[in-house]
Amino acid sequence: MSDMRLIVAGAGGRMGRTLVRAIAETSGAVLAGALEAPGSELIGQDAGVLAGLPANGVLLSADLWALSAQADGIIDFTVPAATIANVAIAAERGIVHVIGTTGLSASDDAVIKSVTKRAVVVQSGNMSLGVNLLAALVKRVAQSLDQDFDIEILEMHHKQKIDAPSGTAYMLGKAAAEGRNIDLQSHSVRARDGHTGARTPGDIGFATLRGGTATGDHTVIFAGPYERIELAHKSENRMIFAHGALKAALWAKDKKPGFYSMTDVLGLTD
Structure with missing residues (x-):
């Protein structure tokens, strides 16, 4: 089975850099894109270098539509406005969307669930x-x-x-x-x-x-x-959230469209 090609949203932030390191350590996953907010001073920088790794040639970009053309999923620990903007593109591309963003409103959650008839979304307030x-x-x-x-x-x-x-x-x-x-x-x-x-x-x-x-x-x-x-x-290190999010992404790769949570990923559903 081929590696799952993943985009990290907010790749220049604390959690984003942790995710880049976790992907580099995880069998079956590969970094396919690094997304940052438009106007960020980090646009164009190497995601590996920012994460404290050797250069990997994946440069930070603000264009999710272009990044997602060659991706299987996106892991998204950003802010509500960014996540909601990403939802529509991920659904249009048909890629898995793993959402660890917090602070989402009821209307934000409704937008996320509105795409799950045609897209795979795994969302949790905590991925550990x-x-x-x-x-x-x-x-x-x-x-x-x-x-x-x-x-x-x-x-x-x-x-x-x-x-x-x-x-x-x-x-x-x-x-x-x-x-x-x-x-x-x-x-x-x-x-x-x-x-x-x-x-x-x-x-x-x-x-x-x-x-x-x-x-x-x-x-x-x-x-x-x-x-x-x-x-x-x-929690002692953000890596526990990154590993959980990667587990969710790999689990969701071949799932049917729908809304899932970590209880589904971990088999904890009643």
């Missing part, structure tokens, strides 16, 4: 194996414990992260809400300040920390009468 196993555990624990156990989600990321709460925290909250068979939006508490009154039974709380270089720490707390259960995941 550990986090997706954590989400499965959170759902199971939430199913097992009644509302006497309050659910709180604590997350910390580096000081450059621009969205809050993180996509992973939201993913864990959604897993907890599914376990409780409730709607997350109507039970979500994103901030507390001042005289808030007592906690409303059934709420799922989120607390956000930002600072330093933390790549992602998440803890889900089930706080009951006289005891607490804490389920946690701590």
Whole structure:
């Protein structure tokens, strides 16, 4: 079987450079293109050199239409506006689109799902194996414990992260809400300040920390009468997200058009 030819979106950023390194280390995958935002000062630079590797001859470009002519998939950890722009082109070209972008709105998600009748999309708020196993555990624990156990989600990321709460925290909250068979939006508490009154039974709380270089720490707390259960995941390197995204891309290569998540990739679907 031939190698899967992959484009890295945001190839000049922290996650993009990590993806370039991960592809170089992964059997069955090859870097076919490196995408950057129009006007970026990195356009024309070598993706390998930027990633700390020997030059690979793949130069950063802002033209996804041209890059995708000889590609099988795109891995996209960028920003919502860029991802939504990429969705239409990836679908038109018929290439796999792996989306790890966070901060997407409900309307953004609707746009992404609108192309899945004719395109393969794998989307997740977090691509790591550990986090997706954590989400499965959170759902199971939430199913097992009644509302006497309050659910709180604590997350910390580096000081450059621009969205809050993180996509992973939201993913864990959604897993907890599914376990409780409730709607997350109507039970979500994103901030507390001042005289808030007592906690409303059934709420799922989120607390956000930002600072330093933390790549992602998440803890889900089930706080009951006289005891607490804490389920946690701590990321030590962005490479775990890159490896997960590559696993998703290779898994999706021959799949039928549709919308998939990491639970599908990892066989964790109920």
